[in-house]
Amino acid sequence: MLNPSASAAPVGQDSPAPFTATPVRTSASKRIDSLRLLGGGRELVIEHAGQEYRLRLTRNDKLILTK
Structure with a gap:
């Protein structure tokens, strides 16, 4: 059984600062079917x-x- 007062800060001391989470990107990755990307062929050259x-x-x- 949990003791509710066990996590409390001792009397006369400030409690620790609350945890602050960093923002997380929620945008979904773009998705394309490989057959559409290859355009019906078997090879595609990508310039990067x-x-x-x-x-x-x-x-x-x-x-x-491959490079």
Whole structure:
């Protein structure tokens, strides 16, 4: 059984400051179907920060991203 006075601050002392949580982003991640992204093909070139990356669909229906 819990003792309600056990968590109280001792007499004459201030209680500790309450915990303040930092805000959390609630926006959902964007989602796109891989078949739509690939446009019916098996490979897509993505340019990011001046570099080219290839997103490939394998024979085993897996996605591989390579630089």
